[in-house]
Amino acid sequence: MDLYDPMMHVSSWIRQVGNLGLDLLWRFIHIVVSLWYIVFGIFEAIESYAISLGFDERYNSIDIKKLRCLAVAVDIADARDVANVIELLQWLTTIGVKQVGLYDSQGLLKKSKDLVLATVPGSFLLEENGKNDFSPDEKRIAIEFISSSDNKEAVMKAANILLQRYLKSSPPENDKGENFFTESHLSEALRVVGDNGHVPDLLLVYGPIRSHLGFPAWRLRYTEIVHMGSLKYMRYGSLLKAIHKFTGVRQNYGT
């Protein structure tokens, strides 16, 4: 009994030191990985400037035809600075991108639509039918403005349209709705509620989080998603590199 309390005390101390040691080890791993990413980031910045200045010939001629539709998702903090978004669009026009979907979850860019279209040379609003009536040599860019209301909310509205049609058809008892709820039906219903449904080949995500930020789910099936970092630190070279890398991607679509 006399030895019990000191033994418990020692055991508790050993446990605490052990836990502290494990915690410090975990933090140490964080530090090592952080240092790695810092060094990697410096490397990337140097490479990006070299690409911007044209030192790397691979990026001087990109097969832009493979990129039919580009989407850009912007974090809400970055979306407040429209000047950066405008500069990005100007870069995209220079590169030769013809169609871009601009997305932010709160629709801040939608509200700045007029400013963007007035400021970016050659830009115009993407029509519903998606036809771009200009020649490929013209430096013009069709822009679609998207927000989270075009994601789950739009799918719900489209689902309600299909539901109304289904209920109006007075389906028999054992009918499971196979003829009313198909991918093409839902795509058509999405067009009715105003979702143009342009499926991007490439989605560039600008923000601190590597996530698609709630971009319309129905459109994202086979979209390449590239995280570009914060819009504040965007670089022309990084943009060129991301697009060039996309043109080299070969998808097998699961087959």
Next chain:
Amino acid sequence: MSFPIVLTFLALILVFFLVPGLFISRRLRVSFSLTNIVRFIKIATSKYDDEEERNEKGSTMGEKVKRERHKMPKHVAVILDGNRHWAEKRGLGTSDGHEAGAKRLIENAKDCFAMGTNTISLFAFSTENWERPEDEVNCLMALFETNFKSEMPYFQREKIKISVIGNRSKISESLLSLIGEVEEATKSYEGKHIIIAIDYSGRFDILQACKSLAKKAKDGLIEVEDINEKAMEKELMTKCSEFPNPDLLIRTSGEQRISNFFLWQSAYSELYFPNVLWPDFGEAEYLEALTWYQQRQRRFGRRV
């Protein structure tokens, strides 16, 4: 006598690792300040202290759960890509690649649970995969059957709940029966959950949820006006999970797309695309993914 030695050792660790580390790395959760260093030491040493737990009784379980959830992803989703490429690199057959992938699957599940993850979702077979050569598809179906049978004792021993999601219309009777057995035998387990997506498609998931809602509306179980996002989420196949939306979505082999997996559920999932092929994705690679996850801010589309 040993007390000053231990204290000296701790002080050395502080000076040579923690302080410079906090200064160099902006991305650690604690910022560089004396208060936070002291706070960190106190938290680390008293984490499992009984007295500390007694003092924390005042805070609600919701706050504790929120703090804990923020550290580790509760739901990790994985797109298992790279089995065929792995086999090609080694001059092996495709089936060898898939077998290696299956073995890695169980090993990684153990690591995930050991690190505090509650739910692991695995994109084992997509709807598009039916277009692959017949012998490869047959090999994959046989692998599912073999592994369900062989790992059943492990699932029961470790109390891991197994759920299989996807379109079951093309799956063989024998495999369907086995899936039913495994799900039934493990349905009461909590705390560890493996969701295996077989013949799954994100678009199909959304459509079947719409159909389910339509049937409920037709049967008068719900009003049309009540059909909203929350109602939709309750009908998606991930409704079997306590955490239906993945916190972290990993796709191996360097491909940077989600390929029709969890389209609805992954709106704010952290995406991690390592170059390593799935059969080579081990504990070290998962640790790196977790470190990546912990370093990012997560704001779910609104300012925090």
